[in-house]
Amino acid sequence: MSHSNGKPVIGFIGVGFMGHGMAKNIRLGGYDLWVKGNRNRTPVDNLISLGAKEAQSAKEIASNCDIVHICLPNSDFVEQIIRGENGILAGAREGLIVIDTTTADPTSTMALAEEMAKQGVTMVDAPLGRTPKEAEEGTLDAMVGCDDDTFAKVQPVIDCWAGTINHVGPVGSAHKMKLLMNFLAMGYGALYAEALSLGAKVGISPQKLREVIAPSRMGNGFFDTFMSYAVDRNRDAHKFTIENASKDVRYANNMASNAGVVGIMASAVKHYYTHVEAIGKGSDFVPMVADHVARLNGLDLEEEVKKGG
Known part of the structure; x- marks a missing residue:
């Protein structure tokens, strides 16, 4: 699915206080970007003005992207966006990578990772340190949970929005x-x-x-x-x-x-x-x-x- 520039296509679900700056910095990093916003149009419109495409559902994001970021309030939202009828798994192809930057419940993360693996989808937990100010500046702290091969694939993308990246261990460990x-x-x-x-x-x-x-x-x-x-x-x-x-x-x-x-x-x-x-x-x-x-x-x-x- 990678774009003519050879870079993976990135999706971003949840462009709020933290998500907006992260998505903006991915786009400025030269990646094709799909976004799905919530009620607040301001951050979505801003990202579209930078060349992002807007998706109506998580399913649409999953079917158009190689690596999808999620930045939501809690695990209930994450479970819904992954498992829902218009969710990520409904549109996922084998090889999709999902990066969950939500501060989530690790028990939920590990259960989702197992479920997603059955469809050939890899879950990465990459919660954030610092504030919306650093999100806008692209200097957040990232803690990452995944295997070494996956880490090699996602690191250049995370690099767009993070100043410090710690590979903590396997999936779930970063949460x-x-x-x-x-x-x-x-x-x-x-x-x-x-x-x-x-x-x-x-x-x-x-x-x-x-x-x-x-x-x-x-x-x-x-x-x-x-x-x-x-x-x-x-x-x-x-x-x-x-x-x-x-x-x-x-x-x-x-x-x-x-x-x-x-x-x-x-x-x-x-x-x-x-x-x-x-x-x-x-x-x-x-x-x-x-x-x-x-x-x-x-x-x-x-x-x-x-x-x-």
Whole structure:
């Protein structure tokens, strides 16, 4: 199916916050690109203006492409797009490679991989590190799960959207790694939120906390983006929804349960995110968990920043 330029034809399903930048960089890398969007036309129209073709279904994408990317909110969506009546498997030919960049449930990934292999389709898990900003710049972190032969085929394509590529191991292993990464990240988020509230209650302002911690050994990139919202009120600091974060921590908890591992921290981390979902604010971004934890403590974090000014 490869184009006259000898490059495989690439499909992309899910051109949201992360997917748009990834798909754009694949297209700019000189690949023929097919996309399937969702309700939001803006990213789709932008990709079409760059020469992408639009498909109406996952089936149409599969039948026109050699390598298909999926970038969706969770495993339920992934299972639907692969198994559905107009799904990928309905249009797949032998030799198709599917790269799932969703932060998915590894149990689901491994079951899908087995099912797809029966049709000669190879599943690759390639979840992402970093934010939509890096997606647009083509410098995401990619964790990849697949065999060595498949890795050789997909690496040049992943290279279009990733700055760092780690081949973690066989299929499913990258999704496991990603759950560990997001357990740590959301754990940090919960810790920072609680520390900000505790600080404010005992007279340490949010900006003073940042000033002391940022240059210390406890500072890190996640701390910086989190505080960019908590202190500077930059709403776009980390455009990752609490609903998605909560799902990732839930998957990490499931992974711990399945592995028979004590998950005291994992279950504690989960509750702040579950709380925000429970009060109907799951579409807020991750750093905003700081505001919600402050409210639980009778504080307004924005006011605390002003007071500390």
